[in-house]
Amino acid sequence: MKKEKLWKSYKNTGDKKYKDELIVEYIDLVKIISGRLYTNYNSHVEYDDIVSYGIIGLIDAIEKFDLSKNVKFETYANIRIRGAVIDQMRSLDWIPRSTRHKFRVFEEAINKLQNQFGNNYNDEDIAKELNVDLKELYDIISEISTLSIASLDEKIEENSNFGVKSNNLDFSPEKKLLYNESVDNLHNVIEGLPERERTIVNLYYFSELTYKEIAEILKISESRISQLHTKIIAKLRKTIGN
Structure with missing residues (x-):
């Protein structure tokens, strides 16, 4: 049928x-x-x-x-x-509170650097902002990487009119305007990312490739893809929440 x-x-x-x-x-x-x-x-x-x-x-x-x-x-x-x-x-509640706290602190550091320098900052600047060395920074990113992806899903869900608890299929005019603004803001942030980060977003979210596949294309390590992706998500979450 x-x-x-x-x-x-x-x-x-x-x-x-x-x-x-x-x-x-x-x-x-x-x-x-x-x-x-x-x-x-x-x-x-x-x-x-x-x-x-x-x-x-x-x-x-x-x-x-x-x-x-x-x-x-x-x-x-x-x-x-x-x-x-x-x-x-x-x-x-599968994420330990300590990990959630680390992600919030990391996200705040990224947002602060983003506001001050746009995209002109590096891992050393993030480490300095967090008052840790590079090894500690990468350990933090490794710990929060899974949470960061899941939290982006949650953020999108919170800002969607198609939430699982909602019976509405239609946008109200106000919600439609806010939704369109969020999409435009997100698009602008993605377009403003450095080329390599923008490529990762496109390959991961639109081409739906794995970290391993993206690493092979960009010729960098899988762990480095994970680190970059975690930083990207911190930027995107701020935009979706606005």
């Missing part, structure tokens, strides 16, 4: 068998999103657990999706699936 017909059958009847068929139709979407998030959360959760959280988001999306709205289901479901996983991970 074609998806369009399946959707109409489910929305017209509410029959569970049609909903179950829709779940089967879109389960690959859950697996794709779960695989991506699994790499973000590293070894802190099992892949199968993420898939199960994602399925909750998919079911919620199927039940609440309005065929009359001019929104693709995949777009709507994507954010609800991610939102369901993020909500569950928040409830698990």
Whole structure:
């Protein structure tokens, strides 16, 4: 049965068998999103657990999706699936407080340097701002790298009108304006990044390559990609939150 017909059958009847068929139709979407998030959360959760959280988001999306709205289901479901996983991970409180504190301090240092020097600062400047040596700086970045990616997902979720707890498919005029401004600000920040950082953003978020694949392309170490990515996220989070 074609998806369009399946959707109409489910929305017209509410029959569970049609909903179950829709779940089967879109389960690959859950697996794709779960695989991506699994790499973000590293070894802190099992892949199968993420898939199960994602399925909750998919079911919620199927039940609440309005065929009359001019929104693709995949777009709507994507954010609800991610939102369901993020909500569950928040409830698990899987990041130690000490790591969260280190990330906040690191983010504040990046923002301060960004305000003072734009992109004209280096790792030595960050280390000096944090009052640590380079080895300590890289140890900190290694510890907070997983949290930084997850926190960017949370920040996007917080600033999205398609949150998992929301029944709305439409933007209000005010929210649409704020959303467009956030997108424009984020685009400007990405465009203003140094070329190598901008390349990492494009390869990781748009081409969806792994750190290892990006490292091979840029001919630098995988750990260096992780370090650069963590700094990029600190910059992007500030923009999304504005």
